[in-house]
Amino acid sequence: MFENGHIYYFPFAMKMLIALLVLALPWERWFSFLPTFIKNGLVSYRQFLAPVAQDEAHKWYFFLTRLTLSLIIFLLPIAYDFYVPEVAGDLRWYMMHSGGLALCVLFFIYQIERHKTHQNSQLSIKLPFTSWMVLITVFFGILTLFWGASLPNNWWFLKHLMGYALIFAFALQARHIQWYNNMFWLLALSVSFNAVLGIMQFFALTDADILNAFPFMQSLAETFPSLQSWRILGFFQQSAPPAGAFANKNLAASFMVMTIPLMAYLMLNSKNNLKLVLSTTALTLACVFLLYTRSRGSWVSACAALAFAAIWLCLHKPLRSALIEKVTLKKGVAFLISIAILLWSASFQSGFAKKGQQFHSMSTTVTEQFSSIKDIEKGELATRIAYNINGVDILKDHPFGIGLGSFHTIYPAYFKSSMVTPKPGYNLQARPRRMHNDMFQMFIELGVIGGLAHLLIFLSPIFMAWRIQKNEAAPNNAKMLSFFALVGIGGMCVNSLGDFPLQMPTAPGVLWLLVGVVTGLYLQYANKPKVYGFNLKAKLNPQILFGTLMALSAILLTFISYDNYQRREGTLYLKPALGMTRASQHSDMSVYFINRSMEEYPLNPRAREIWGVVYMSYKNGISGKRYNITSEDIEHKLLEAIRFDPYAQNNLVNLAMTHIRKTQKFMQEKNMTKANQHIQQAIMFAERAAKVSYYAPNAPTVYGLALLYVGENQEAYNQFKEALKRNPDYVVAKEYIQKLQPLIQAGKVKP
Known part of the structure; x- marks a missing residue:
């Protein structure tokens, strides 16, 4: 809202976050007169978001940690800020920045309480291999601030890396297999919302179309006039639909590739008819939406993930046995119904052409789009090849990295170093912001050591999942969960080799969570999990040490939250400025x-x-x-x-x-x-x-x-x-x- 030269807007996603947090308060204790079913519902809601084991000490800490992460993961794929340029970006990053640092404060308070009863000055710092790779990656991200090519970009993307690392760390530290299951259900809800929204966008439906299709909604709007100004489909607007609540269809498709294996896990692990119906619905919607995005890169990565899963199952008999045990007639029928719906939905064409709207690939059939994979436009493929070949030259000249987010800054100096970048990928109006190869871009921005550490973060789950599934004592649920999480990680990593899903917040947020899940399961269920580290004799009293770290975390939380608040205030005015500049309205x-x-x-x-x-x-x-x-x-x-x-x-x-x-x-x-x-x-x-x-x-x-x-x-x-x-x-x-x-x-x- 623009009034007297000021823009005011409080994002709907933040209202949702506040409402969900308020709902998690112990209302049944404060209002004992509430009906029993409401009390039970409130308790079940809290237990679903943040289950706590009976034998866990300091239950308050694990409850708050799991509650915070659950809400972040649920809102991450749907949070949307219409009034800033990165509609599906900034707000999601802010949640991870501030949420992760708030959990740091809680963690050090928890450590202070622990050491009240354990007056031991010796600290054991022993972590799994993946955690050390995360620390090295973040360390090099901080180092590049001192020599990075663009301080504004370096600082902005360092905050993101820190947020992802904290998501990983607390998913690992608060490990609990039931909580992991519940988070997958929360993701299923978010994925389903995106899928339904994306499917409606594919058919070019508008809010007016929905209103006309359901007469009772018109009556409702007449009864409550404020509802007439509500926008749902009109609120989520993208540069390349159908994209659900994402910025464009390729980003939405890559997210579907990563989360579809999780929906399959929920379906196989369903213990009653209701869960089977819900998980099958989520799986079907996600697959249909992936088909409707017409995203060839995501289709290729989905096929790669399927091939990887098939090879893994062929090599791993214990896992095959665990999966076979879960297969029932009902689940088989549900799967066949899902396949039938997917095949039926493939016969439909997008509604954009009928309404005179032209968007990339929306006029093609599924068969035409599949066959075009081998005939990718030369300019499109050549552009990506040029980015990669010239990227090698950047890495040669900057072996310690150019700083996070600086590819956009440095690339003009190398646009023709070994290969001239085709015009679609580099010109006066289009300077590449991303390399379309996220893994290699991290090598360029963090240097050889930092890039290698980053790559190993996503390769290490292969070893950990294998160790979990080889342990006969591990429950089948843990074996299956680690397998499907690994397939999701693999699908996203393959996609990131030809696109930029990890340059936006949603995919990396969930990807780092999945790595944290696999690492947590590894420590919990692998036979003799390997950890590396040392024992450190603290010169300070542990309570003083952790109190100092808590204070530093609180200061950093305050500083970064305020920094993000200022940035968002600035982007409220930046969006109309960008629009006017593009339209030459000076x-x-x-x-x-x-x-x-x-x-x-x-x-x-x-x-x-x-x-x-x-x-x-x-x-x-x-x-x-x-x-x-x-x-x-x-x-x-x-x-x-x-x-x-x-x-x-x-x-x-x-x-x-x-x-x-x-x-x-x-x-x-x-x-x-x-x-x-x-x-x-x-x-x-x-x-x-x-x-x-x-x-x-x-x-x-x-x-x-x-x-x-x-x-x-x-x-x-x-x-x-x-x-x-x-x-x-x-x-x-x-x-x-x-x-x-x-x-x-x-x-x-x-x-």
């Missing part, structure tokens, strides 16, 4: 919005990128405009923009043009000293822009113009020719070549 409102965004949070990389562009494009002297923007203002904003983004082609071109205009101004004033200073600056920035430019004519044209002022006519002509080579109809370059015709005729410039 008005006083666009300047107001970008200024407010930068005032609220100056470290947002996307705001910094367009700050100078908005100022450069703003025209003074037009009626209704109230900002008197000087060339000094523009230069300051552009210099600040390239401070952490030195290869930003657009900003470099604009900086060169700013100095050319100043050169013209001082030449008119006969101040040649100042004019010479500014033209040298213009040449420097234009040359930098030309080095990272390949397809757009802007950079060589500006470079050529700057060279004319210092008498470099031949090189200026060459730059104008290069501009016309890129765009034969580029008017500015044509005009300057025409002006050089007398010099060409005189033989002073060679054509």
